[in-house]
Amino acid sequence: MTGYAATGFDLVLAALILATAGLAISVRDLFAAVVFFIVYGIFVALAWLRLGAIDVALTEAALGAGLTGVLLIGAVARLARNLVERRPEGSGEGGLLAAPPVSRAASPAARIPAMLGSAGISAVLGWAFLAQPADEGLRGPVAANLASSGVTNPVTAVLLNFRGWDTLLESVVLLAALTGVWALARDEDWGLRPGLRQHARAAGVLATFGRLLPPFGLLLGVYLVWVGASRPGGAFQGGTVLAAVWLLVMMAGLMAPPRVTSPRIRAVLIAGPLLFLAIGLAGALAGTFLALPPAVAKWVILLIESGLTLSIAATLALLVLGPPQSPATPAGHTRDRP
Amino acid sequence: MLADAMTVGFTATGLLFFLAGTAGIIRFPDTLSRLHALTKADNVGLGLLIAGLAFQAPDWQSLGKLALIWVMALIAAGTTAQLVARSAAVRQSRRTPPEAAPQGGREAP
Amino acid sequence: MIASATIFGLCGAALIGLGLYSYVTNRHLLRRLLAFNVIGSGIFLLLGASGARLPLVAADPVPQALIITGIVVALAATALGVGLVLAYARVTGRTSLPEDSAGDSAGDTPQEPPR
Numbered sequence: 428m429t430g431y432a433a434t435g436f437d438l439v440l441a442a443l444i445l446a447t448a449g450l451a452i453s454v455r456d457l458f459a460a461v462v463f464f465i466v467y468g469i470f471v472a473l474a475w476l477r478l479g480a481i482d483v484a485l486t487e488a489a490l491g492a493g494l495t496g497v498l499l500i501g502a503v504a505r506l507a508r509n510l511v512e513r514r515p516e517g518s519g520e521g522g523l524l525a526a527p528p529v530s531r532a533a534s535p536a537a538r539i540p541a542m543l544g545s546a547g548i549s550a551v552l553g554w555a556f557l558a559q560p561a562d563e564g565l566r567g568p569v570a571a572n573l574a575s576s577g578v579t580n581p582v583t584a585v586l587l588n589f590r591g592w593d594t595l596l597e598s599v600v601l602l603a604a605l606t607g608v609w610a611l612a613r614d615e616d617w618g619l620r621p622g623l624r625q626h627a628r629a630a631g632v633l634a635t636f637g638r639l640l641p642p643f644g645l646l647l648g649v650y651l652v653w654v655g656a657s658r659p660g661g662a663f664q665g666g667t668v669l670a671a672v673w674l675l676v677m678m679a680g681l682m683a684p685p686r687v688t689s690p691r692i693r694a695v696l697i698a699g700p701l702l703f704l705a706i707g708l709a710g711a712l713a714g715t716f717l718a719l720p721p722a723v724a725k726w727v728i729l730l731i732e733s734g735l736t737l738s739i740a741a742t743l744a745l746l747v748l749g750p751p752q753s754p755a756t757p758a759g760h761t762r763d764r765p
Numbered sequence: 766m767l768a769d770a771m772t773v774g775f776t777a778t779g780l781l782f783f784l785a786g787t788a789g790i791i792r793f794p795d796t797l798s799r800l801h802a803l804t805k806a807d808n809v810g811l812g813l814l815i816a817g818l819a820f821q822a823p824d825w826q827s828l829g830k831l832a833l834i835w836v837m838a839l840i841a842a843g844t845t846a847q848l849v850a851r852s853a854a855v856r857q858s859r860r861t862p863p864e865a866a867p868q869g870g871r872e873a874p
Numbered sequence: 875m876i877a878s879a880t881i882f883g884l885c886g887a888a889l890i891g892l893g894l895y896s897y898v899t900n901r902h903l904l905r906r907l908l909a910f911n912v913i914g915s916g917i918f919l920l921l922g923a924s925g926a927r928l929p930l931v932a933a934d935p936v937p938q939a940l941i942i943t944g945i946v947v948a949l950a951a952t953a954l955g956v957g958l959v960l961a962y963a964r965v966t967g968r969t970s971l972p973e974d975s976a977g978d979s980a981g982d983t984p985q986e987p988p989r
Contacts, residue, residue, distance in 0.1 A: 434875035441885040448889055448912050452896040457904060464908055471915050474885070477878045478926040479933040483918075486942045490949050491915060498949070502904060502956040509964040541898045549891030556883045556920060561927035564934040581935035582942070590939055597943050604950035608957040636844040643837065663946055739946075746953035749960070 437477055444470045457506075461499040468492025481659035482582045485651075489667040490743075497674065498747050505623065505749070577724025578656040586661065587728050591717045595707060598700040598735060601742045605696070609687050612750035619751035620684045627680040637679025644672035652736050656725070662732040666739030673744045687751055692741065699738025703731050768820040775817030782810030796853035804846040808839055883923030889916030901970035903959040907952055914948045 447470060451463035468491045475484035569581050569589065576584040586594050627633040648668035655661035676682045685692040706727060707717040719727050789802025815835045822828045893913030897906050918941045925934030963969055 430875055433878065434881070437876070437878050437881045441881050444885055445888055445892070448892055451908055452892065452900070452905070452912070457902070460905065460908060464911065467912070468915070471919065474882050474919065475922065478882060478922055480922055480926065480938045480941075483922060483938050483941050483945075486945050487915070487918075490945050491911075495911060495949055495952055498953055498956055499904070499908070502907075502960060505960050506904065506963055506969065509960050510967060510969070512964055538899055541895050545891040545895035545898070548894060549887045552887035552890060552920065553884045556887060556924065557880070559924060559927075563928065563931075564925055565936040566931065566934050569935050581932075582938045585935050585939040586942065590936070593939075593943055597946060600947055601950050604954045607954045611957045611961045632844050632847045636840065639840065640837075661942075663942060743949070746950060749953075749957055 440470060440473055440477065444474060457503050458500070461496065461503055464499065465492050465496035468496065482580075482655075482661060482664070485659060485664040486667075489664055489671075493671065494667060494743060494747060501623065501747065501749070505752075575721035575724070577719060577721065577726075577728050580655060580657055580659065580661075582659070583655050583661050583728075587731060588719055588724065591703075591707070591719070591731075594735075595700065595703045595717070598703060598738060601739065601746075602696060602700060605742050605746055608746060609750055612687070612752065616751045616753050618686060618688055619753060620686050621745065621751045622677065622684045622748040624754065625678055625680045627678065629680070633679045634681065637676050637681050641672050641676055644668055644675070648672065648736070648740070652732055655732070656728070662735045663739060666736040667743060669736065669740035670743040670747075673740065674747060677744075677748075684748055692745075695741045696738055696745075699734040699736070702734035706731060772817045772820045775813050775820070779810040779813030779817060782806050782813060786810060795857075797850055800846050800850050800853075804842055808842055811835060811838055877927065877929060879923040879926040882919050883927075886916045886919030886921075886923060889913070889919065892916075901974040903962070903969055903971070904956075907955050907959065910955070911948060911952060914944070918944055 444467060447463050447467040451460050451467055454460045454463060469488060472484045472488035472492060475481070475487055569585060572589070573579065573581055573584055576588045578584050578588070627637070648665045650665075651660040651668060652662055652665035653660075655665070673682075677684050706719075710716055710718040713720075783806065786802050786806025789806060790799050793799045793802055812835055815831050819828055819831055822831060890913055893909045893911075893916060896909035896912065900906055900909065921937050922933070922941050925937035959969075968975075
């Protein structure tokens with residue numbers, strides 16, 4: 428697609444992106460805002476396709492739109508439940524539905540400066556973007572060293588070889604976030620299973636879907652990891668697909684979420700980062716930390732990716748499930764001391 | 766040349782179906798009929814779109830991947846439509862008592 | 875005509891402004907998380923478009939790798955943020971911080987449950 432058609436498509440897509448972002452921000456109903464946000468994520472994934480960054484498009488569609496959407500929808504549902512649990516005394520049963528929608532925005536006097544400030548920042552960033560010379564960037568060094576990196580997809584080479592340090596830290600950041608989420612559980616809830624109670628009927632459509640999709644999902648996830656060496660794909664995209672499959676199986680009621688105290692799930696969670704760190708230390712003994720010798724780079728990268736995919740899938744799914752929480756208590760019965 | 770013409774024809778028809786489905790979502794009064802428009806029109810539209818793209822596929826593997834995409838989209842759309850419909854029906858039956866519902870007709874949203 | 879990278883880079887800059895405005899003016903904490911995510915994807919678009927400005931060459935892989943890392947970390951941060959907001963709502967019964975509703979006489983009443 429070249430010329431006027433390409434520009435027209437890009438302009439329409441950019442307009443859609445801005446429109447859905449604006450709607451996600453301004454719509455009154457919180458659930459509708461999350462839905463618009465998911466649509467916005469899909470449009471941004473299309474923008475990445477137009478920019479030629481297919482790995483990023485996959486990641487944005489799977490993580491940015493998909494998993495973030497599931498996370499936020501669960502948050503909206505759980506927020507209503509958590510608020511009911513902590514109703515202040517004096518409000519009856521009809522209190523929640525009868526309350527007027529809270530004015531969720533700042534006063535009009537604060538909006539004008541905020542608007543001007545944000546528009547100013549956007550303008551400065553846009554001007555800075557346009558004022559940059561179109562540079563070759565780091566394509567040259569990456570292309571020069573691609574042959575010795577063990578893979579042929581340059582993005583995978585950067586992620587797992589040239590900038591492997593960033594990816595190692597990223598996997599630890601994911602673990603840290605999960606630890607933070609689990610730390611928010613109350614002491615008496617610690618041994619429970621995370622996630623909302625699922626109401627899928629045993630012979631219903633969701634249960635059938637939960638039995639039908641996992642084989643294809645598993646195949647697709649493993650394929651994405653394997654093909655990431657030469658085509659767009661990789662550990663993060665494949666790990667997200669696997670996390671989604673596991674979440675679906677749990678939502679269909681076919682498998683219960685693991686208890687947070689379970690040693691098996693903890694072993695799965697740390698297996699990826701630990702393996703990555705061990706390989707890095709092995710490289711350190713031989714010379715440089717996280718150095719991958721070109722002769723074995725391909726297999727070492729595959730090994731790292733396998734461990735990483737497993738841990739990423741488990742961590743992402745558990746992040747979406749949230750901390751263990753006991754079922755809601757009747758309204759008016761407060762369980763927390765402020 | 767013929768392949769390009771077929772692609773344009775199928776894709777245009779698919780887009781018409783998508784348009785019809787979107788009009789249905791906006792104009793129909795309640796959740797169940799909107800789901801009807803959404804599922805039927807959008808799935809046929811997707812099928813026509815994929816049929817149009819199939820004429821551009823370079824080899825059998827791409828054709829197989831396109832067919833797989835259509836099948837999975839169909840299954841996912843059908844499942845989610847059924848789940849939304851069930852939850853909408855449960856919500857409607859909670860709001861209007863059973864004896865007030867007209868037989869087979871549409872209730873208030 | 876106009877290059878894709880230019881259009882989407884400017885779109886990213888606009889998204890950053892939109893997200894900032896929403897973050898500052900909204901009091902509801904989940905809406906602030908949404909705004910935070912919009913700002914994040916705007917930053918990624920700006921960065922990625924900067925690496926894709928040469929017309930006939932593939933997009934620069936290093937910004938792409940950084941953006942992939944960024945998207946994953948943004949998800950992790952959003953998950954932690956969601957956990958904090960839900961715990962805050964459970965303990966205090968509010969959906970916004972006290973300093974943001976200081977001028978509101980009725981205090982912070984809970985949102986209607988999603989329809």
